[in-house]
Amino acid sequence: MSQDATPTVVTPRGSAPGRGRSVSQIVDSIRTREGEGFLVHRPFPGPTLDHFDPFLLLDEMGPVDLGPGEAKGAPDHPHRGFETVTYLLAGRMEHRDSAGHAGALGPGAVQWMTAGAGVVHSEMPEAEFRRTGGRMHGFQLWVNLPRRDKMMPPRYQEIPSGRIPVATSPDCLVWVKVLAGEAFGVRAVIETRTPILYLHFTLRPGARAVQPVPRDWNAFAYVVGGRGTFGLDGREAREHQMVIFADDGDAVSLAAPRDATGSLDLLLIGGVPLREPVARYGPFVMNTQAEIRQAIEDYRQGRMGRIPAERRA
Numbered sequence: 001m002s003q004d005a006t007p008t009v010v011t012p013r014g015s016a017p018g019r020g021r022s023v024s025q026i027v028d029s030i031r032t033r034e035g036e037g038f039l040v041h042r043p044f045p046g047p048t049l050d051h052f053d054p055f056l057l058l059d060e061m062g063p064v065d066l067g068p069g070e071a072k073g074a075p076d077h078p079h080r081g082f083e084t085v086t087y088l089l090a091g092r093m094e095h096r097d098s099a100g101h102a103g104a105l106g107p108g109a110v111q112w113m114t115a116g117a118g119v120v121h122s123e124m125p126e127a128e129f130r131r132t133g134g135r136m137h138g139f140q141l142w143v144n145l146p147r148r149d150k151m152m153p154p155r156y157q158e159i160p161s162g163r164i165p166v167a168t169s170p171d172c173l174v175w176v177k178v179l180a181g182e183a184f185g186v187r188a189v190i191e192t193r194t195p196i197l198y199l200h201f202t203l204r205p206g207a208r209a210v211q212p213v214p215r216d217w218n219a220f221a222y223v224v225g226g227r228g229t230f231g232l233d234g235r236e237a238r239e240h241q242m243v244i245f246a247d248d249g250d251a252v253s254l255a256a257p258r259d260a261t262g263s264l265d266l267l268l269i270g271g272v273p274l275r276e277p278v279a280r281y282g283p284f285v286m287n288t289q290a291e292i293r294q295a296i297e298d299y300r301q302g303r304m305g306r307i308p309a310e311r312r313a
């Protein structure tokens, strides 16, 4: 297939994308509450889509403007069998876990936590942010682990905003933060267990981008702000909508309408499907029900550890 001739096509170095993918489905988020009761927009899991292999959940936290004392978080809770990926756009969060990791996340930072065999962690607003209030906006993505990695030791990667690589198109109409994978010849600094693409695109009005995504990967876009057209068929989507691409090509196209009043802001997320059984119970995601029962038992017996008292906020 010939490439779109518009000047803003974004093509990674040395790999011209081939056939563009069409859109198979557009999923609306549901509004719900998580943790101590903070607002999330959630495209999955939900009534339309249970999971999108290898992804188990996507929560958009907010966006919400909080008054003093209103910020909420998720106090001590366990995870086993997958990874939680937190990406903040606004607000400040603190992390503590039973593997001894502690971190503070500000706007633009990414935390990639591999729960593996199990951690207990807390994800709370930073004390000063809770006191003052302010805008809270971010994402949490759950990435499933393959059977061989579900019981690996926990791992923690925290990357501040300034260390997330950024790529821009020659005309500066397309801007990409490369959280995982590669875009535009720029590689991410975060390591993933299986090949994952996690890109934050910003397209100025009239811009168009073509991003290669291997044919055997699952891929979707999530619109953070504005509206855009997606895929070969130019399907329209707007904020809080998830655009699922069909597996009929090896590139996806993203475009911001020329008459838009603001930029199109979106996440493009993809990965190699694991094609393994998913047994899921709350914060545990394993392959069999027996493994879920074991996870519950291990947590009850304190085998996932606890957050060191001296490190608590």
Ligand code: FE
Pocket: 074, 077, 079, 084, 121, 123
């Ligand atoms: Fe958590």
